[in-house]
Amino acid sequence: MSEQELKSGPLEYQTEDGQLKIIGFWIFLAAELALFATLFATYAVLFGRTADGPTPGELFEAKSALIMTFLLLTSSFTCGIAIHEMRRGSKKGLITWLIITLILGLAFLGFEVDEFITYVHEGATIQTSAFWSGFFILTGTHGLHVTLGVGWATMILIQLFRRGITKVTSRKIFVVGLYWHFLDVVWIFIFTSVYLIGMVM
Numbered sequence: 001m002s003e004q005e006l007k008s009g010p011l012e013y014q015t016e017d018g019q020l021k022i023i024g025f026w027i028f029l030a031a032e033l034a035l036f037a038t039l040f041a042t043y044a045v046l047f048g049r050t051a052d053g054p055t056p057g058e059l060f061e062a063k064s065a066l067i068m069t070f071l072l073l074t075s076s077f078t079c080g081i082a083i084h085e086m087r088r089g090s091k092k093g094l095i096t097w098l099i100i101t102l103i104l105g106l107a108f109l110g111f112e113v114d115e116f117i118t119y120v121h122e123g124a125t126i127q128t129s130a131f132w133s134g135f136f137i138l139t140g141t142h143g144l145h146v147t148l149g150v151g152w153a154t155m156i157l158i159q160l161f162r163r164g165i166t167k168v169t170s171r172k173i174f175v176v177g178l179y180w181h182f183l184d185v186v187w188i189f190i191f192t193s194v195y196l197i198g199m200v201m
Helices: 016-046 062-088 091-121 130-163 167-200
Strands: none
Touching (some): 016 167, 062 091, 062 167, 091 130, 091 167
């Protein structure tokens, strides 16, 4: 093996290549953070500029926002259990909890798509006003990231079925876990700064 064996710590950190790729992914997440910070700033500037369209207080529903939040936060918990099972060396446990995580992620996306369709039927589209443009771009970008995360984790799941828990697959699972937790943190900010404030304004 050409890469240096470090032979310490969790499996995904036991090679120099694995460590470097995980560090590289943290740098990628920093760039993602800058992207979402820009979208949040844009949304804040456009907040309240609804023109003649519906206001967020008229359309936002606490029930659907809470369900989406519950689904995504629960998926973060199950993703953490999957990583724990991976470090225990349990392939069955890892696969089971990763599949549960993906199901929760898909359920979140289903609620988000249903929400967008409802808003469009109520007259709120990306062209209705500056506010709704900011809303759809911010939440849509997050939803797109969740979709990519589901597809990415599914491909890694296939590799896991074929190869089992190795230094490579464990690193990939750990990295996709970081990505999933990052998306959950972004959603918490969306829930509080978009939905909660929108419902009371």
